[in-house]
Amino acid sequence: MKYKKVVKGSFVDRPNRFIAHVKIDDEIQTVHVKNTGRCRELLLPDAEVYLEVADNLARKTAYDLIAVYKENFGLINIDSQAPNKVAKEWLETQNYDVVKPEYKYGNSRIDFYMKKGMQEYLMEVKGCTLERQGIGYFPDAPTERGVKHLRELIGAKKAGYECAVAFVIQMEGVTEVRANEETHPEFKDALEEARAAGVKVLFLMCKVEKDSLRVVEQRE
Numbered sequence: 225m226k227y228k229k230v231v232k233g234s235f236v237d238r239p240n241r242f243i244a245h246v247k248i249d250d251e252i253q254t255v256h257v258k259n260t261g262r263c264r265e266l267l268l269p270d271a272e273v274y275l276e277v278a279d280n281l282a283r284k285t286a287y288d289l290i291a292v293y294k295e296n297f298g299l300i301n302i303d304s305q306a307p308n309k310v311a312k313e314w315l316e317t318q319n320y321d322v323v324k325p326e327y328k329y330g331n332s333r334i335d336f337y338m339k340k341g342m343q344e345y346l347m348e349v350k351g352c353t354l355e356r357q358g359i360g361y362f363p364d365a366p367t368e369r370g371v372k373h374l375r376e377l378i379g380a381k382k383a384g385y386e387c388a389v390a391f392v393i394q395m396e397g398v399t400e401v402r403a404n405e406e407t408h409p410e411f412k413d414a415l416e417e418a419r420a421a422g423v424k425v426l427f428l429m430c431k432v433e434k435d436s437l438r439v440v441e442q443r444e
Contacts, residue, residue, distance in 0.1 A: 272293040
């Protein structure tokens with residue numbers, strides 16, 4: 225996936241989950257943050273950030289904050305809409321007969337339904353932006369929705385679907401994602417239960433650039 229027009233800025237602060245103040249061309253701008261997670265280890269004063277210029281001129285904010293440069297590590301895409309987009313692009317190269325996003329199953333909407341021959345598949349996608357010592361961690365904030373979806377996948381696996389949770393790693397140099405137990409112990413428990421039930425855990429490694437994100441490798 226590619227962004228249309230990207231500009232560079234310097235992070236100032238984040239008054240709430242939805243907006244931040246960023247210095248662009250020596251002027252402080254209020255921008256939309258495309259990630260409601262905490263991102264505390266990333267959005268630090270004076271951090272180099274990248275923003276997409278908004279298409280809609282009537283919007284209150286003219287920019288979307290999409291990526292941040294982490295000191296001594298590299299560029300991290302923090303756009304929470306990006307993982308599903310790149311996962312869809314990747315799935316469409318995997319020889320499925322059907323790839324359908326936002327599939328209603330049980331009491332949830334699972335990110336993707338796929339079909340190959342007579343076999344049906346369900347896949348939930350999680351974006352990973354939190355890194356510690358070369359390991360990715362998810363989530364960076366409690367996610368009851370994430371736990372619910374894992375439970376749905378366990379039920380679907382028992383019902384005959386092939387199921388997977390795919391962690392889209394929105395940074396380079398990280399090949400594995402672990403449950404962030406200190407932030408949400410219940411998610412860790414649910415992920416372990418899902419693995420034990422036969423739900424695959426996939427790591428989708430990405431090429432991260434200022435204006436693009438794409439899956440380049442898959443590991444389990």
